[in-house]
Every structure is written in C-alpha cells, then in structure tokens.
Amino acid sequence: MMANFTVHVLGCLMLTYLCYGSMEEIVGELQRELQQLKMKTAHYENEIQTLKTSSATEIMLLKEEISALKADSINNSEALKRRFVLGTNSFAEKPAFSASLYNHATGLGNNQAIIFDNIFTNDLSGYSSSTGVFTAPINGTYFFTATVMSHTGEYLETEICLNGVSLVHMYSYDTHFEQGTNSVVLVLKSGDKVWVRHYNTQGSKAYGYHWSSFTGFMI
Ligand SMILES: *[C@@H]1O[C@H](CO)[C@@H](O)[C@H](O)[C@H]1NC(C)=O
Ligand SMILES: *[C@@H]1O[C@H](CO)[C@@H](O)[C@H](O)[C@H]1NC(C)=O
Numbered sequence: 001m002m003a004n005f006t007v008h009v010l011g012c013l014m015l016t017y018l019c020y021g022s023m024e025e026i027v028g029e030l031q032r033e034l035q036q037l038k039m040k041t042a043h044y045e046n047e048i049q050t051l052k053t054s055s056a057t058e059i060m061l062l063k064e065e066i067s068a069l070k071a072d073s074i075n076n077s078e079a080l081k082r083r084f085v086l087g088t089n090s091f092a093e094k095p096a097f098s099a100s101l102y103n104h105a106t107g108l109g110n111n112q113a114i115i116f117d118n119i120f121t122n123d124l125s126g127y128s129s130s131t132g133v134f135t136a137p138i139n140g141t142y143f144f145t146a147t148v149m150s151h152t153g154e155y156l157e158t159e160i161c162l163n164g165v166s167l168v169h170m171y172s173y174d175t176h177f178e179q180g181t182n183s184v185v186l187v188l189k190s191g192d193k194v195w196v197r198h199y200n201t202q203g204s205k206a207y208g209y210h211w212s213s214f215t216g217f218m219i
Helices: 002-083
Strands: 096-100 118-123 140-149 156-162 165-172 179-188 193-198 213-218
Touching: 140 156, 140 165, 140 193, 156 179, 193 213
Parallel strands: none
Antiparallel strands: 096 118, 096 213, 140 179, 140 213, 156 165, 156 193, 165 179
C-alpha cells in the first residue's frame, strides 16, 4: 500500500515536470515559428512592393507602346484612306507620267522649260503638256529620267530641276544629233514641281519626233 502510494506520487511529480518541460518547449517552438513567420511576411511584403513597382513600370511602358502603335495605325489608315478611291473600291494608281517631244523645241532661252508635248501616260494627272512641269499629286519618293537630243551643228545643255533648283544636267554634243540623258530619285511632298529646262546659254533647240522624252513615277 505504501509502495503504491509512493509510486503514484512520484508518477505525478514526473508528469508535472514533464508537462511543464514540454510547455516551455512548445512556447519556445511557437516563438521560433512566430519569428520565422514574421520574417517570411516581411520578405513577402518586400516582394509585393517590388512586383508593384515593376508592374507599374511595365504597365506604363505598355501604355506608351500602345499609344505609339495607335498613332502609327491612325497615320497608316489616313494615308491609305487618301489613296482609296470611293466607288471603285480600289486604291488609286501611283502617279506616273511619260511624255515625248514631238514638235522640236526651238528658240530656247536660258532656263526655259522644255515642253514635252506628247503624253503617253499621266496617271493622277501630275504632268502638264502645256507647261512641261510635273507637280507631285501626293507625298512620296519619285524616280525621274529625261533624254534630250540636240540638233546637228548645235550642242545643247539641259537639266532636271526641282522647284527651280538645278539637280542633274544633260549634255548633247553638236557634231551629230546626240542624246544627253540623266536620272534622279527625289522625296517629294505634294505640290513640289519637277521639270526639264534649258541650262546655261548653250544651244537653243531640242529635237522632237520622239527623240527626246521626260518620264517620272512614284516608286
Ligand atoms: C503621324 O503623323 C503626324 C502628322 O503628320 C506626325 O506628327 C506623327 O509623328 C506621325 N506619327 C507616327 C507614329 O508616325
Ligand atoms: C506631306 O508631307 C508634308 C511634309 O513632309 C507634311 O507636312 C504633310 O502633312 C504631308 N501630307 C500628307 C497628305 O501626308
């Protein structure tokens, strides 16, 4: 009986000790876990802040890109609209002209335009066979070429000019009929004028009957 009691008391003491011992451990464990959770939370908060900042930057860049694309597509559609011919459901042809000199040009003075009087092609009507001047109907890049033949016994200098500014010259020698030729590619805006004119005071006649010509088109 006595022995039983002793065992019981010892058991209770041990249990109490164990219980208190494990409570302390549990509290310690919980404190460590709490500390870890706090650190993790701080880390995630930091990460969220970083993500917020970088996504805000990314969104700003995307917005800028979208508005640039918008402007670009509006410009493109405006440019296409201008060339679209209502009613025909198709796009206008590019400007293109080709004309030759049928009647000899004679008595050419300094800087006088050579008027190529015979029109082969004049898409969008940029070329005038009464002035010899091509007026760009629309903005764009154009190719021009001209060939001018001299009369025998008189050499001839001519040139292609843009809005009255000399660009490239052509020379035709005088011993026989001879053709001078030259070409130029130009970025023009609508309304710019290109023509062939007499250059310097050399010679005064260009040969007709389709031996001289002036051609230009948008590329
Ligand atoms: C659109 O056209 C306007 C006016 O011609 C010009 O100022 C602008 O730079 C163009 N935008 C783009 C994206 O080409
Ligand atoms: C043609 O080009 C000029 C100058 O580059 C520009 O100001 C004008 O807006 C353009 N016109 C068209 C119809 O695109």
